[in-house]
Amino acid sequence: MSYLETTHDLYKEAALTPDVGLCCTTTPIWQLPGLDIPSRMLEMNYGCGSTIHPRDLVNDPTVLYVGVGGGMELLQFAYFSRRPNAIIGVDVVDEMLAASKENFIQAEALNLWFKGDFVDLRKGDALNLPVDNESIDVAAQNCLFNIFKETELRKALEEMYRVLKPHGRLVMSDPTCEQEMPDNIRNDERLRALCLSGSLPLKDYIKMITDVGFGTVEIRAKRPYRILSPNKYDVNELIYIESVEVCAIKDPMPEDGPCVFTGKTAIYFGDEEYFDDKKGHTLLPDQPLPICDKTAGALASLDKKDIFISESTFFYDGGGCC
Numbered sequence: 001m002s003y004l005e006t007t008h009d010l011y012k013e014a015a016l017t018p019d020v021g022l023c024c025t026t027t028p029i030w031q032l033p034g035l036d037i038p039s040r041m042l043e044m045n046y047g048c049g050s051t052i053h054p055r056d057l058v059n060d061p062t063v064l065y066v067g068v069g070g071g072m073e074l075l076q077f078a079y080f081s082r083r084p085n086a087i088i089g090v091d092v093v094d095e096m097l098a099a100s101k102e103n104f105i106q107a108e109a110l111n112l113w114f115k116g117d118f119v120d121l122r123k124g125d126a127l128n129l130p131v132d133n134e135s136i137d138v139a140a141q142n143c144l145f146n147i148f149k150e151t152e153l154r155k156a157l158e159e160m161y162r163v164l165k166p167h168g169r170l171v172m173s174d175p176t177c178e179q180e181m182p183d184n185i186r187n188d189e190r191l192r193a194l195c196l197s198g199s200l201p202l203k204d205y206i207k208m209i210t211d212v213g214f215g216t217v218e219i220r221a222k223r224p225y226r227i228l229s230p231n232k233y234d235v236n237e238l239i240y241i242e243s244v245e246v247c248a249i250k251d252p253m254p255e256d257g258p259c260v261f262t263g264k265t266a267i268y269f270g271d272e273e274y275f276d277d278k279k280g281h282t283l284l285p286d287q288p289l290p291i292c293d294k295t296a297g298a299l300a301s302l303d304k305k306d307i308f309i310s311e312s313t314f315f316y317d318g319g320g321c322c
């Protein structure tokens with residue numbers, strides 16, 4: 001049995017019997033005015049962060065959500081769009097599709113504003129999406145892609161890239177890990193399916209994203225996620241896993257490489273009216289400017305004593321240089 005079949009079996013079980021805490025998020029669940037989330041949807045929250053960012057949802061986007069789980073995030077996306085078929089949900093596990101459908105019926109009973117036809121549920125695989133080219137404004141996945149090994153991860157990202165319109169957004173949450181994951185753990189199919197052993201270092205995760213062509217990447221949040229300890233797992237030391245929230249934008253790839261925002265900011269504190277780097281960035285005195293890592297490197301190489309460049313905060317929230 002391949003690790004993908006193990007994954008399907010595990011989520012079949014998690015659909016039939018909700019497994020509270022299967023994945024776990026330190027991100028508070030969006031409780032929005034007039035939104036009542038059915039309790040079974042909450043029990044089936046198998047994400048490791050949030051992909052709901054109201055700033056992505058202007059201009060009435062069509063949203064694709066891959067790996068629906070209990071459907072909670074699809075309901076949250078629908079809260080903003082409130083029109084038929086605005087949210088397309090794709091999952092490969094029949095039982096998960098059936099469970100989420102049941103949960104949407106509950107959601108309709110609890111929320112006057114919600115109609116079941118706001119969500120278009122489709123059986124399909126992240127590796128071969130049943131979705132037309134360039135038809136999606138916002139694509140999302142939460143805690144699925146970390147399960148994939150490199151070949152499948154690349155394919156899944158290529159599929160998201162294919163279906164997004166130009167400048168469309170891919171919003172993701174996944175575990176990452178900066179330590180070397182021991183091979184026995186990395187190759188444990190069940191731990192991988194449980195989102196515990198497939199995670200990559202953040203830099204490698206970002207490279208996978210930019211390698212398929214996304215010209216802009218935003219790291220929106222990074223939070224503690226799990227510990228693999230020797231008393232519970234076959235490891236020699238504590239393995240610390242974080243979870244990240246990332247937005248990849250289908251902007252054209254700049255000639256000098258992608259713009260990756262990790263939360264760095266430049267602050268000019270010199271005596272001039274402003275500082276102009278002649279590459280499109282104007283720094284006004286005492287006005288923090290969010291910058292991508294590429295611009296941070298270029299500004300740092302000028303070795304100017306009156307420009308401060310912060311470290312990455314991994315909490316980038318928009319605006320800035322590119």
Ligand SMILES: C[S@@+](CC[C@H](N)C(=O)[O-])C[C@H]1O[C@@H](n2cnc3c(N)ncnc32)[C@H](O)[C@@H]1O
Nearest residue numbers: 011045046047067068069091092093125126142
């Ligand atoms: C960890 S759960 C996350 C569920 C949901 N995103 C959430 O945050 O609660 C992974 C989901 O991906 C689905 N899944 C697993 N393999 C898949 C694949 N190859 N293509 C599409 N969905 C898949 C599972 O059935 C499950 O719904």
